[in-house]
Amino acid sequence: MSLISNFSSHIDMTQIFGDFIEPSASQEYLIIGFSPSSVPLKQRWRNNGLSADFLADYLTTFFPGNQDEPSTIERQAEIKSAVSYIANELLENAMKFNDETSEYPIDIKLLLESDRVIFSVANSISPQAVDKFQAYIQQLLTSEPSELYIQRLEKNAADESCTNSGLGLLTMLTDYTAKLGWKFHTVHQDPEVIAVTTMVQLTV
Amino acid sequence: MAMEINTEDYQICYDPATATVSFLGSIRLSGPAEYAPIAQLLTQVADVEPTKITLNLQQLEFLNSSGINMLSKFIIEIRKTARVRIAVQGSQSIGWHGKSLRNFQRLMPGLQLDFL
Numbered sequence: 001m002s003l004i005s006n007f008s009s010h011i012d013m014t015q016i017f018g019d020f021i022e023p024s025a026s027q028e029y030l031i032i033g034f035s036p037s038s039v040p041l042k043q044r045w046r047n048n049g050l051s052a053d054f055l056a057d058y059l060t061t062f063f064p065g066n067q068d069e070p071s072t073i074e075r076q077a078e079i080k081s082a083v084s085y086i087a088n089e090l091l092e093n094a095m096k097f098n099d100e101t102s103e104y105p106i107d108i109k110l111l112l113e114s115d116r117v118i119f120s121v122a123n124s125i126s127p128q129a130v131d132k133f134q135a136y137i138q139q140l141l142t143s144e145p146s147e148l149y150i151q152r153l154e155k156n157a158a159d160e161s162c163t164n165s166g167l168g169l170l171t172m173l174t175d176y177t178a179k180l181g182w183k184f185h186t187v188h189q190d191p192e193v194i195a196v197t198t199m200v201q202l203t204v
Numbered sequence: 205m206a207m208e209i210n211t212e213d214y215q216i217c218y219d220p221a222t223a224t225v226s227f228l229g230s231i232r233l234s235g236p237a238e239y240a241p242i243a244q245l246l247t248q249v250a251d252v253e254p255t256k257i258t259l260n261l262q263q264l265e266f267l268n269s270s271g272i273n274m275l276s277k278f279i280i281e282i283r284k285t286a287r288v289r290i291a292v293q294g295s296q297s298i299g300w301h302g303k304s305l306r307n308f309q310r311l312m313p314g315l316q317l318d319f320l
Contacts, residue, residue, distance in 0.1 A: 041234075042234070045233075045234050046213075048232065049213075049230060049232045049266070049268075074297075077297060077298075077299055078299045078302075079299075080299070081266075081298065081299025081300050082299055082300075082303075084266060085266065085268075085299075085300055088232060088266070088268055089268065089269055092232075092234070092268065092270075096234075146310075149307065150307075150310055150311065153273065153276045153277075153280070153307075153311060154280065154311075156273055156276075156277065157276065157277040157280040157281070162236065163235055163236060163237075164235065165235075165236075165269055165270050165272075165273035167269035167270075167272060167273055168268075168269040170269075171269050171272065171304065174307070175300075175303040175304045175307070176303060
């Protein structure tokens with residue numbers, strides 16, 4: 001299996017990592033967009049959880065629960081909890097790593113298919129931060145997730161200066177057995193603006 | 205130092221009689237600096253060295269990965285001292301509990317985990 005493919009031309013450059021698909025057109029979907037704003041991230045932080053809960057609530061209408069069948073209620077609650085967790089982590093990452101110097105918007109899209117939910121979050125990323133992020137992606141794609149998870153927790157616990165736990169994407173692999181993929185795309189040159197789309201496929 | 209934290213989104217309270225810290229609501233803070241007051245509360249509980257500390261998560265609807273990191277760090281610190289036992293109480297009806305709480309046992313094999 002090839003983990004990376006490069007398609008380059010003189011202007012447009014796209015890099016794909018992991019399980020990234022271009023979904024077909026006719027689907028149920030919901031999209032929420034955020035404009036880069038002057039409001040400090042700290043004040044906007046609570047929006048992540050509210051948006052994630054909204055997406056999760058909305059989605060449960062497609063998985064109706066029947067009071068007479070407890071298994072349907074359990075399944076609904078499980079899907080709601082998983083969607084809320086994953087959407088929140090993706091939004092937190094997008095807000096944290098967004099390139100504040102660009103005007104590129106942040107959006108989260110939730111697509112519903114018969115047997116899976118596809119999350120797709122787009123944000124800009126500082127060109128200087130791309131190498132580090134791609135190295136982390138390679139680590140995620142080539143390591144055994146549950147071992148990497150424990151290593152990461154032990155390392156974080158020993159490191160007082162750790163500001164970013166790096167656990168969000170990892171828990172999607174270990175605890176939710178989701179598939180992850182990324183697309184890096186240069187959307188503007190001079191000044192350089194790079195957009196990254198993170199895709200998470202959750203089997204339901 | 206308050207042994208209770210109350211916000212719009214979550215509550216944390218400590219019962220000294222049973223050495224139980226109860227978490228309620230949704231905790232989705234942005235990183236270690238924002239989690240510091242909660243980590244400090246837990247450290248204060250551990251400093252008393254009760255035989256067992258219970259983390260009651262039964263009403264903790266959501267916890268983000270930064271919060272999982274904070275609790276994991278606490279469990280690793282306790283494991284190092286090897287003097288205090290830890291029990292974690294989750295709920296069968298909260299989705300993330302069944303998925304993520306078992307990881308705490310991987311950090312500390314003697315940790316008692318119950319789904320109530």
